[in-house]
Amino acid sequence: xxxxxxxxxxxxxxxxxxxxxxxxxxxxxxxxxxxxxxxxxxxxxxxxxxxxxxxxxxxxxxxxxxxxxxxxxxxxxxxxxxxxxxxxxxxxxxxxxxxxxxxxxxxxxxxxxxxxxxxxxxxxxxxxxxxxxxxxxxxxxxxxxxxxxxxxxxxxxxxxxxxxxxxxxxxxxxxxxxxxxxxxxxxxxxxxxxxxxxxxxxxxxxxxxxxxxxxxxxxxxxxxxxxxxxxxxxxxxxxxxxxxxxxxxxxxxxxxxxxxxxxxxxxxxxxxxxxxxxxxxxxxxxxxxxxxxxxxxxxxxxxxx
Amino acid sequence: xxxxxxxxxxxxxxxxxxxxxxxxxxxxxxxxxxxxxxxxxxxxxxxxxxxxxxxxxxxxxxxxxxxxxxxxxxxxxxxxxxxxxxxxxxxxxxxxxxxxxxxxxxxxxxxxxxxxxxxxxxxxxxxxxxxxxxxxxxxxxxxxxxxxxxxxxxxxxxxxxxxxxxxxxxxxxxxxxxxxxxxxxxxxxxxxxxxxxxxxxxxxxxxxxxxxxxxxxxxxxxxxxxxxxxxxxxxxxxxxxxxxxxxxxxxxxxxxxxxxxxxxxxxxxxxxxxxxxxxxxxxxxxxxxxxxxxxxxxxxxxxxxxxxxxxxxxxxxxxxxxxxxxxxxxxxxxxxxxxxxxxxxxxxxxxxxxxxxxxxxxxxxxxxxxx
Numbered sequence: 001x002x003x004x005x006x007x008x009x010x011x012x013x014x015x016x017x018x019x020x021x022x023x024x025x026x027x028x029x030x031x032x033x034x035x036x037x038x039x040x041x042x043x044x045x046x047x048x049x050x051x052x053x054x055x056x057x058x059x060x061x062x063x064x065x066x067x068x069x070x071x072x073x074x075x076x077x078x079x080x081x082x083x084x085x086x087x088x089x090x091x092x093x094x095x096x097x098x099x100x101x102x103x104x105x106x107x108x109x110x111x112x113x114x115x116x117x118x119x120x121x122x123x124x125x126x127x128x129x130x131x132x133x134x135x136x137x138x139x140x141x142x143x144x145x146x147x148x149x150x151x152x153x154x155x156x157x158x159x160x161x162x163x164x165x166x167x168x169x170x171x172x173x174x175x176x177x178x179x180x181x182x183x184x185x186x187x188x189x190x191x192x193x194x195x196x197x198x199x200x201x202x203x204x205x206x207x208x209x210x211x212x213x214x215x216x217x218x219x220x221x222x223x224x225x226x227x228x229x230x231x232x233x234x235x236x237x238x239x240x241x242x243x244x245x246x247x248x249x250x251x252x253x254x255x256x257x258x259x260x261x262x263x264x265x266x267x268x269x270x271x272x273x274x275x276x277x278x279x280x281x282x283x284x285x286x287x288x289x290x291x292x293x294x295x296x297x298x299x300x301x302x303x304x305x
Numbered sequence: 306x307x308x309x310x311x312x313x314x315x316x317x318x319x320x321x322x323x324x325x326x327x328x329x330x331x332x333x334x335x336x337x338x339x340x341x342x343x344x345x346x347x348x349x350x351x352x353x354x355x356x357x358x359x360x361x362x363x364x365x366x367x368x369x370x371x372x373x374x375x376x377x378x379x380x381x382x383x384x385x386x387x388x389x390x391x392x393x394x395x396x397x398x399x400x401x402x403x404x405x406x407x408x409x410x411x412x413x414x415x416x417x418x419x420x421x422x423x424x425x426x427x428x429x430x431x432x433x434x435x436x437x438x439x440x441x442x443x444x445x446x447x448x449x450x451x452x453x454x455x456x457x458x459x460x461x462x463x464x465x466x467x468x469x470x471x472x473x474x475x476x477x478x479x480x481x482x483x484x485x486x487x488x489x490x491x492x493x494x495x496x497x498x499x500x501x502x503x504x505x506x507x508x509x510x511x512x513x514x515x516x517x518x519x520x521x522x523x524x525x526x527x528x529x530x531x532x533x534x535x536x537x538x539x540x541x542x543x544x545x546x547x548x549x550x551x552x553x554x555x556x557x558x559x560x561x562x563x564x565x566x567x568x569x570x571x572x573x574x575x576x577x578x579x580x581x582x583x584x585x586x587x588x589x590x591x592x593x594x595x596x597x598x599x600x601x602x603x604x605x606x607x608x609x610x611x612x613x614x615x616x617x618x619x620x621x622x623x624x625x626x627x628x629x630x631x632x633x634x635x636x637x638x639x640x641x642x643x644x645x646x647x648x649x650x651x652x653x654x655x656x657x658x659x660x661x662x663x664x665x666x667x668x669x670x671x672x673x674x675x676x
Contacts, residue, residue, distance in 0.1 A: 220511035258519040262526035266674035
């Protein structure tokens, strides 16, 4: 069981589970926002603020789950801000998103300073690998409950978008604002709500970063994961379920670089560290189809116009 | 428009400088007076990052205790024009007589340019970049040979490992990082001839998720002691502690992060340098342009032993520290590199020998590659 191949595969499995969760939350949240025809690039800031608030909340209250909830609420506040600002006339949602990204990280750094040193209670993982004698597999299968929350949220969202009246409203707003207005839907209200909900999920993604893996608060914690997750939504062609798969793939591929170095494949680590991007690019090229992406993209998105 | 703005700015700047000059008199006179020394320090990150910046901040806290010294600090200053602005405001508004710029990228062009503009103020930068032919005389460099403290980590780790595998999470394959890795190996080999050091390069200074992945991968590969050279070692130490392996720290004290497995750690002792600067400025003496050293100059230290260090390891480490204070060399040839088997260290080199500053290889016994 300790052959080099097994080590790499176990590392990829563990990496997929550990690293994917924040991507998953941000991507699923952004997926909902984009389905309503608005793009929120500020989720990087939301992720960082969520991480800070969760850590601070857990430290202050002693309850990590309360920290998760607070992170979600902080994320909703940023999302709501984005939603309100974008309601104003002649405002570009992409530009506002970039401003919100800087605002979110700035606020998080400012209020997060006193929380770099203290140790807060973390979320406890479920040892699903306890049945195995292999300690590495056991450690790879230490799964955080938030991972399952994320998967369930994605499945529920996917189902709701397809099968419920609410889902239909969101999709209508996203595909044609004029049609939505014609049947009496408040386009701005729907987008406000989806951006707020998207912010909530992204905030929880941040909570995972600071309370589970890597599991501490510092300023470089996110290093661009929020932005990558926004890109994953396009890769997943606006389907919450595919967002989960994309996040898993991205997480697993990210583990290749360190795992290969640990078994002695040390040449070309820059190349292997780029594995997630190369893999993503490869799959995009392989599965691309002009017709299909035109079908999947919400018609109101700035990039579709 | 542009030219108007430029003029206005220059005017403002020079009048501010003039006002400061009027208010405080000439820099030289001011510096000669005891009880009137302001030292400004610029950090690239947060003061309490458990890493590089914290090491400087701890030293500044020690400096604040020195009578007659006032400290002004600014955190999170990027390696851009913002650094020049920060330094100028420390000079003009706070009357700083010495500026300590602590991040690598501050030096060119920012420290050099501002030093030329304010010839009466001293500037010191924490990396060996000062060039005596090109750079202004009121600028200079200081740094610590942290590899000596990492050597001590290795000495202790060699006796604490059962699998004989020490893991090292490294950021980039530059000389100072490679020297730390090689020194850990040589230290470990001193107490445990079977020890190897396995390196994972993350590719950048601060990538917390990849650092955690790297620490996990090292433990998966059988390493039972993990150390690192990244900007903020917090994540690596915490991840290793969670996996139940032992750890050695880097830059500042990470002992509180690993109550069970912490052995010791390599730390800078910047306060030796900072107190020397303060004392010399207080006496009106010129500052050295280049100030660097290791244990022999009291410029590095090791974190007090944690629960992970065995008594044997403590004893060996303390003895090795005495050796370093007595300038006993770490790099004693013949030593081969791990790629071609070529002899790269042919004789015993002094611990401060410039030849070692150009290190671009990993020694035999290190598992890892710099490309």
